[in-house]
Amino acid sequence: MTVAADFTRLYGTAPDGVWAAPGRVNLIGEYTDFNDGFVLPMALPHTAVAAVARRDDGVLRVHSADVEEGVVQLDVDALEPRSGAGWAAYPAGVVRALREAGHPVTGADIHLASTVPTGAGLSSSAALEVVTALALDELYGLGLTRPELARLAQRAENDFVGVPCGVMDQMASACAAPGHALFLDTRDLSYRQVPFDLGAVGLRLLVVDTRVKHALGDGAYAERRAGCEAGARALGVRALRDVPYVHLPDALARLSDPTVRRYVRHVVSDDERVRRTIELLDAGEVRKVGPVLTEGHASLRDDLRVSCAELDLAVEAANAAGALGARMTGGGFGGSAVVLVEATGPQGADVVAAAVEKAFAEAGFTAPRIFEAVPSEGARRL
Structure with a gap:
């Protein structure tokens, strides 16, 4: 195994084990997770892989095969949030979160390699966090459940890295099952594996990576989260998931801030779209999910205003x-x-992918990276 061999060359001893955690793609339910709402992600076959050895001297050493940087050495007693540690903040944040939760983690040597595209909205950071958490949980015999691991990984990103993300990405990476989407209630972290075998019904799910990089730490994500929380306060509810969809018009009429009103409309309606999607999948009506996806894009574009020209073109061309x-x-x-398509035929995956590529070329955009999303296995020891 290359990661294990690279670990040995790097640190001079063999690792105690090798673990993997996947990136994820979210089928439906966006910006709902920090509103105690519902989401429907699935794991990708792309993973972060970590070779790890336990240390008992308070030293944390981390290295990535994907970054042109040497080994980063840190003192586990001196890990400080938002310390400019770069990519190393993700595994370091997990160590700090575990220690703050009372778990006696005394150090580690970690070598990482990832195939999850960065900056593509596919949770490359959550994969790094979850694979680190799973490895340390096993090496230190902490006995954490998968939801507990996900919460600690989320805490690492919130408190140490400084991105106020919800828990969906980490839960998908930790808990997903092959051939299924993960129907997650982000309030209590209860979840159900929903069969999502597209090949069996002649369908495929494509991911169109626009190659436009985002930086969620730049404040736009935090601003929307704050707006949603303001909406919940104005409506007198714990979180926007507590606003019934049937009462959405009345709720919107009570909000004076037009920006907050847009955010509330998106979140409450996207929770409803998750519910509708689950009903369709449970009924075997997978093709009928397509219009729900397109409706969700319009809401993200117009109400939440988090889309961009390349994303809009990908959706329109597809x-x-x-x-x-x-x-x-x-x-x-x-x-x-994400694009739901027939597997073959005149409107099949290859035809749609070619149309998106052509549209990007004609618009003068960077060529997108297009690949199939196959519902895959969550975090595990290799």
């Missing part, structure tokens, strides 16, 4: 070429779109 539906996925401002 649908014009015969896709069943499409929407941006992830935090937005770049990143990726």
